[in-house]
Amino acid sequence: MPALDFFYEFASTYSYIAAMRIAPLAKTAGVTVRWQPFLLGPIFKAQGWDTSPFNLYPAKGRYMVRDCERQCADLRLTFRLPEPFPQNSLVAARVALVGLEQGWGEDFSRAVYRTEFSEGGNIGDAAVIAGVVRALGHDSTAVLARAQSDAIKGKLRAETEEAQRLGIFGAPSFIAAGELFWGNDRLEQALEFARRS
Amino acid sequence: MPALDFFYEFASTYSYIAAMRIAPLAKTAGVTVRWQPFLLGPIFKAQGWDTSPFNLYPAKGRYMVRDCERQCADLRLTFRLPEPFPQNSLVAARVALVGLEQGWGEDFSRAVYRTEFSEGGNIGDAAVIAGVVRALGHDSTAVLARAQSDAIKGKLRAETEEAQRLGIFGAPSFIAAGELFWGNDRLEQALEFARRS
Numbered sequence: 001m002p003a004l005d006f007f008y009e010f011a012s013t014y015s016y017i018a019a020m021r022i023a024p025l026a027k028t029a030g031v032t033v034r035w036q037p038f039l040l041g042p043i044f045k046a047q048g049w050d051t052s053p054f055n056l057y058p059a060k061g062r063y064m065v066r067d068c069e070r071q072c073a074d075l076r077l078t079f080r081l082p083e084p085f086p087q088n089s090l091v092a093a094r095v096a097l098v099g100l101e102q103g104w105g106e107d108f109s110r111a112v113y114r115t116e117f118s119e120g121g122n123i124g125d126a127a128v129i130a131g132v133v134r135a136l137g138h139d140s141t142a143v144l145a146r147a148q149s150d151a152i153k154g155k156l157r158a159e160t161e162e163a164q165r166l167g168i169f170g171a172p173s174f175i176a177a178g179e180l181f182w183g184n185d186r187l188e189q190a191l192e193f194a195r196r197s
Numbered sequence: 198m199p200a201l202d203f204f205y206e207f208a209s210t211y212s213y214i215a216a217m218r219i220a221p222l223a224k225t226a227g228v229t230v231r232w233q234p235f236l237l238g239p240i241f242k243a244q245g246w247d248t249s250p251f252n253l254y255p256a257k258g259r260y261m262v263r264d265c266e267r268q269c270a271d272l273r274l275t276f277r278l279p280e281p282f283p284q285n286s287l288v289a290a291r292v293a294l295v296g297l298e299q300g301w302g303e304d305f306s307r308a309v310y311r312t313e314f315s316e317g318g319n320i321g322d323a324a325v326i327a328g329v330v331r332a333l334g335h336d337s338t339a340v341l342a343r344a345q346s347d348a349i350k351g352k353l354r355a356e357t358e359e360a361q362r363l364g365i366f367g368a369p370s371f372i373a374a375g376e377l378f379w380g381n382d383r384l385e386q387a388l389e390f391a392r393r394s
Contacts, residue, residue, distance in 0.1 A: 066376070
């Protein structure tokens, strides 16, 4: 089965929209999705940014909120910008890697996005992440301990370095047939490239 | 008839793609398009950029070229990045305003984009622009003189200030039903907003 790498950042608004759309579209296209949480922070830092470009460039930030509202309205999703924005996504990304090892990473990722961008919850708070893990029926104490292990910390670092090596500069990004596709708007095209490869 | 404002910058790769797509889509939607050439330079300068973000952020620049190649392939358009990039678009924008006054501005705009991004020509050269004007059957000497008039210079400055006032931070941008839409990818949605307004 052809495959697509889905690089997503929990702090990213457009990654939220892509995460909510990708599973049924990939199923229809007959493409396997490899969910790859990573951190944009180090990539932004390398290009001289200490926060989201949506904060650095306020006109772009105001536009992004309205654009996400419109995109979400079309998809019958709620959109709410959490406070603060961007959220600290480190714990969520590590726990997602634990979940992906254990077979519940995709459901966890969607649940985190709903908490953050539909309900406006603070996913930087480990207690909020623990709540999401418990709601999925897992032992949050064991999962959060595993998330702080050297193995998982190293895995997230490796994913982020891999993203940088692939030329990724924003999220969501997709790799299909060896090519990079950037942004929720390119999901369909990336799936089509994967399907034909 | 509902209307859409189409803000485009001659140096912008994605404005090229939008300019080549907009007329038939607008016709189908029953929407009148108001072509509004403007300059992104002053807007970029105001946010601290002295060139295109595609030059400031090389990973984004490399991606943009490949993305434009793929988008153009789908549309059976050629894509070629001109040297230098971005091109100086001042003369082209002023001549477009003359053409729009005289009823040939849309054809001129498409012809300039073809020269620049399909053939890789240098549209910063007034002789190249004069050639485009002549190919459309107009007196290039008279048109270029009119393009250097205070009236046209002031009109381009006013368009650019209006773009900034509207919150425009990139090109192409569309205003439909009082809302801002950014990027070639939002053309269909903007037309739909205009149509329903």
